[in-house]
Amino acid sequence: MGKVVVDITMSLDGFIAGTNISTALPMGDGGLRLHDWIFGGKTEADAKMLDESMKSAGAVIIGARIYRTAIDDAWGGVNPFAAPTLVLANHIPDQVVEGFTFINDGILSALERAKAIAGDKNVWVMGGANVIQQYLKAGLVDELHIHIAPVLFGEGTRLFEHIGAEPVELKLLENIQTPGATHLRFRVVK
Amino acid sequence: MGKVVVDITMSLDGFIAGTNISTALPMGDGGLRLHDWIFGGKTEADAKMLDESMKSAGAVIIGARIYRTAIDDAWGGVNPFAAPTLVLANHIPDQVVEGFTFINDGILSALERAKAIAGDKNVWVMGGANVIQQYLKAGLVDELHIHIAPVLFGEGTRLFEHIGAEPVELKLLENIQTPGATHLRFRVVK
Numbered sequence A, B: 001m002g003k004v005v006v007d008i009t010m011s012l013d014g015f016i017a018g019t020n021i022s023t024a025l026p027m028g029d030g031g032l033r034l035h036d037w038i039f040g041g042k043t044e045a046d047a048k049m050l051d052e053s054m055k056s057a058g059a060v061i062i063g064a065r066i067y068r069t070a071i072d073d074a075w076g077g078v079n080p081f082a083a084p085t086l087v088l089a090n091h092i093p094d095q096v097v098e099g100f101t102f103i104n105d106g107i108l109s110a111l112e113r114a115k116a117i118a119g120d121k122n123v124w125v126m127g128g129a130n131v132i133q134q135y136l137k138a139g140l141v142d143e144l145h146i147h148i149a150p151v152l153f154g155e156g157t158r159l160f161e162h163i164g165a166e167p168v169e170l171k172l173l174e175n176i177q178t179p180g181a182t183h184l185r186f187r188v189v190k
Helices: A031-040 A044-056 A062-069 A105-116 A130-135 B031-038 B042-054 B064-070 B109-119 B129-138
Strands: A006-012 A015-017 A057-063 A085-088 A099-103 A122-127 A142-147 A169-178 A181-188 B002-010 B013-018 B057-063 B085-088 B102-105 B121-129 B143-149 B168-178 B181-188
Touching: A006 A031, A006 A130, A006 A181, A015 A031, A015 B129, A031 A085, A031 A142, A044 A057, A044 A169, A057 A062, A057 A105, A057 A130, A062 A085, A085 A105, A085 A169, A099 A105, A105 A122, A105 A130, A122 A130, A122 B168, A169 B121, A169 B168, A181 B181, B002 B129, B013 B031, B013 B129, B031 B042, B031 B143, B042 B057, B042 B121, B057 B064, B057 B129, B064 B102, B085 B109, B102 B109, B109 B121, B109 B129, B121 B129
Parallel strands: A006 A122, A006 A142, A057 A085, A057 A122, A085 A099, B002 B121, B002 B143, B057 B085, B057 B121, B085 B102
Antiparallel strands: A006 A015, A142 A181, A169 A181, B002 B013, B143 B181, B168 B181
């Protein structure tokens, strides 16, 4: 059985995107800074981690806002993920790009579908923040893979908020430092 | 010349204290969890880091709220720091515990006094969050020493907010993993 994994880059002050997210700037103002470790000075260790993350994901879950803002420009009209991708939405559009399936009956339903697709591989809850927060709050996340970029954003989209007031213990699995980021993997203690 | 250092433990989701801070619980509800790496299973590496932090500080800056909530119970009526401590306050009380000096003419004045006292040693901007945020926003911090405790608090006092919308680049100096925390040291790029 695969795991339910959140795998995302955040600034040291906890932001996963800048302000003013749009189709022109799906990561918001200055948000691409977070991915310097991927698109800037990617080392062998960074590349290995990315590759493992991509290969271990048997299904991806994203929010409808990410699909809307990224699909045309940022993703050039194709699914950039190496696995079938479920899109959490209120409404199902008439036309959907191949590789994406819209789900409008809730996060549990989406996760069940994703697990069925992923089989022994992981389900990657990719984002946005509100989607990750919903799965965290529901206690459905098994592992957090957090890449900390050495920058303070000051403003933007926070990863961790609205996740409830109950503390959640984590167990560190891995800490890999590369020039571009601090790569931390935690297991959620249940 | 010493450096201006923020040295503090936060949860992975960015909190440095729980909710409901009081004299009985200066770290708030459940806040002591953050210091498990100090008071729980402190390893030799943890102890060495703590010792270095304490010894490198020639002066400490804190907020009046920390003084008020911690001095009697948590600190047993004595200054727990190994260096003279300046307290940022609006009003100067009649009686002040030895080792503390109240400053009511702003963060710049306090920093000047602290630097004069510290000499070649560092000035440790210890907290609370609002004090750290003011020094960060003013661009007066040279290094961030962030100890990440493997826990999500969900609620509490956030370290990083109200620090302005201008991104601040950091340069990682050190990443030390111990069983209780991920110890990251950053230089603020100016």
